[in-house]
Amino acid sequence: MSETAEATHKETTATRGRPAGATRKGLETRVRIIKGAREALEDGGMEALTTRRIAASAGVKLATLHYYFDSKESLLLAVLEDLIADMDSAYRADVALPPEPEDRVEALIRASWRYIQRTRNKQIAQTELTLYALRTRGSEWLAAKQYNAYIDFYGHLVFEDDSDEELRRIGRAVGRQMLIGIDGIILQSYALEDLSASNEDIEALIIAMRGYLRRLMAERAKAR
Amino acid sequence: MSETAEATHKETTATRGRPAGATRKGLETRVRIIKGAREALEDGGMEALTTRRIAASAGVKLATLHYYFDSKESLLLAVLEDLIADMDSAYRADVALPPEPEDRVEALIRASWRYIQRTRNKQIAQTELTLYALRTRGSEWLAAKQYNAYIDFYGHLVFEDDSDEELRRIGRAVGRQMLIGIDGIILQSYALEDLSASNEDIEALIIAMRGYLRRLMAERAKAR
DNA sequence: GTCTATAAAATGATAGAC
């Protein structure tokens, strides 16, 4: 997680609303609002995402929302942070891990593809939020944090061994490439809605990723 | 372009504003408004994109905008259609085409990568619009049209020969895969802002795409 | 076809009671 270290210290200043971590109940409400925003975003999209709608979706009055978040912007960034924090648990669930790295890559891609197919609005919402962060001056680091979280996640699933510096590097390279493919397939599969084409694309992606991993491992072996 | 045929007849009803194609000057103003919206979107993002800002950016009064477009929604969809229509000319410019299909794939990816690096806001704007179309009920076909345009474009650049049905199929498969990679790299390169990582990713993408094309051609040869 | 003026509704945010 070395790449995300720099970002971490900033989040507290950029994202939180008024009460740092006050009461137990207060924190629960804060979380409810974030979840409410997430749901409102998922089934209405960015354009329809107003603070009133969020408050309603969270079962809270508009003023309460503003008690916890200075502005709509700070709330949206908090939602993205929440998404990043949840990523791990949301994904790890249904991936069964084979022993061989190449087979893991394949299993990961297949699991992601299943997930993508049944969470269309969630994926679109997440991409909208990422673009929002990329647009919001001073918050680009959040987008970076999100991508690093995914890359670390994929990389770590490919090589559980955490001690070998070189394997970590390879894991991240493969992770980046997998994420590229997955982001690409998200947009294309929703746009084209051509299941047989997408399935063909997934198989091609798997072959490509296996090849990439094999190549990196071969280079590593040769370099010794 | 067979895949986009169905979509084409719909655009007239879904996208246009009031005056069908009236006067010469009228059309020019319509175009100015669309360009204005494009620019406003590029340097402000979806969240800041209001009809007032668009009108100002187009050098037109708000009422004039509404004379040409019934609603903000119809204008945004017209902008996306404009982007689709322009794609061809915007891209074809700086791609020098080698004779061999595999080399063309490589040249295309490199050209796209150069383009991506110098048009950040344009790419983000386009992705925001695509997501908007995917969100707007009844306009998903526009996103499909956009993707098919890109796929046809890439496919046609890989195989100029238009008569061989099988080559067209392969061209489209390669085009889809290239587009997946390019969309993925757009998001990741802007989020991570790690040029050396992105360059590594581009090289991996090129190798993968060459391999994919080679594989498809080998299958074709074997099937005879 | 383009403008000025304005309507009607919605939006982000705050004041202050409880």
Next chain:
DNA sequence: GTCTATCATTTTATAGAC
């Protein structure tokens, strides 16, 4: 900490003069 009530703008959209 959560609410009711309200402010100050902003937003999309229209009416009607020119």
